[in-house]
Amino acid sequence: MAIVVMPGRPPANYKVPKHHWKKWCKKCENYKPERAHHCRKCDSCILAMDHHCPWTNNCVGHGNMPHFIRFLVWVIFTTGLTLYELLKRVISYYYNSDLPAYLIRKSEMVTVIACWPLDAFVFFAIIVLFIKCMIHLWSGKTQIETWEMERIESQFHTERLWLKIRNNYRLVHGKEMPKLTSWNLTTNQYEELMEMDEIEQEQDIDQSERQPLDPDGVVPLTFTPDDLIFPYDLGPWKNITNALGSPWTWPMPWGRAKGNGYEYATNEDDDQLGLPWPPDGGNVEFQGREFSDEELRQMDIRLIRKHLDPRSNMSRNQWINDMGETLNDYGVDVEAEEEGGLAE
Numbered sequence: 001m002a003i004v005v006m007p008g009r010p011p012a013n014y015k016v017p018k019h020h021w022k023k024w025c026k027k028c029e030n031y032k033p034e035r036a037h038h039c040r041k042c043d044s045c046i047l048a049m050d051h052h053c054p055w056t057n058n059c060v061g062h063g064n065m066p067h068f069i070r071f072l073v074w075v076i077f078t079t080g081l082t083l084y085e086l087l088k089r090v091i092s093y094y095y096n097s098d099l100p101a102y103l104i105r106k107s108e109m110v111t112v113i114a115c116w117p118l119d120a121f122v123f124f125a126i127i128v129l130f131i132k133c134m135i136h137l138w139s140g141k142t143q144i145e146t147w148e149m150e151r152i153e154s155q156f157h158t159e160r161l162w163l164k165i166r167n168n169y170r171l172v173h174g175k176e177m178p179k180l181t182s183w184n185l186t187t188n189q190y191e192e193l194m195e196m197d198e199i200e201q202e203q204d205i206d207q208s209e210r211q212p213l214d215p216d217g218v219v220p221l222t223f224t225p226d227d228l229i230f231p232y233d234l235g236p237w238k239n240i241t242n243a244l245g246s247p248w249t250w251p252m253p254w255g256r257a258k259g260n261g262y263e264y265a266t267n268e269d270d271d272q273l274g275l276p277w278p279p280d281g282g283n284v285e286f287q288g289r290e291f292s293d294e295e296l297r298q299m300d301i302r303l304i305r306k307h308l309d310p311r312s313n314m315s316r317n318q319w320i321n322d323m324g325e326t327l328n329d330y331g332v333d334v335e336a337e338e339e340g341g342l343a344e
Helices: 065-095 106-138 143-154 159-173 185-202 236-244 293-298 301-308
Strands: 021-025 030-032 037-039 044-046 051-053 058-060
Touching: 065 106, 065 236, 106 143, 106 236
Parallel strands: none
Antiparallel strands: 021 030, 037 044, 051 058
16 A cells, blocks of 8 residues: 555645645646645655655655555564574574584575664664654655755854744734744853853953954844744644544554645744744745854854854755755655745
8 A cells, every 4th residue: 555555646726825835836837835845756746745755655744644654664563573483493493503513494584684784774673764764754844845954043043044934924914023032041041151251251342343243143142942842743642633534544554644735734833923934935045144243253153053064154055954854865856846936
């Protein structure tokens, strides 16, 4: 079922809802719904695309995510059972090592010794993949959306990202973005420490000789990646049931995800931005200024590391996560994605 069931495609002549990103696919010649991406292997836009699986030769998305999870569960069960039987045979060879050689078939022994490490590798690799998928489903994200979140966190303290977000805020809300605050008390205290540090430095350094850290106030100093609200996170249980269906259908081969794959409920509680995902608009580009050496010296060491990270100024199509993965590694056809705007 994970191989033959399609992950789902956007309806023909899809109309983008108001205040969503208008993402045009050059190859499908159609607008992509939220959470959809064009797969370069399947040559089609995929609803709620998670990744392209080379083992099933099929994309994993809204239409077949439950089948893919069941596939992983059965692979873990069967390879685990096989590993158990193989290890039993290996142990028997050890305890029977004093018996005459003609009592043991050499071809069988060679096969068992060669197969058990291979089976163990598959068993543990699929367990890791299963845990990874369940963590993503628990948080309401696909693997691609997790990659997007990591990209935003990596570029969170750059003007380049916040120029995009501020522009998008004006487009959606028709006004300038207000001052953002953090729910984290230590972050709020950070602003007070910065003000006290400025007062202390003014006693030794003439204010007219100092270069302001951020004269335009582009990057919020008291807003952290933890304050970003992922709009499709509705709580662990609802996230799981939306992606895999009702619990009683989980072991059933006909179990499927809820919804149509192109309309999703969102969580807007305590969301200070209120922007469609991703908040920077994906491929929309705005260029910020470069910081001088003097400004870098005035920054907190955490900010310095962020700005010295070469990924800070990478475009979405070039950015790589800590595992060295780009969107291409998930099967996304980045060439098919054009810069989009906002649906009015």
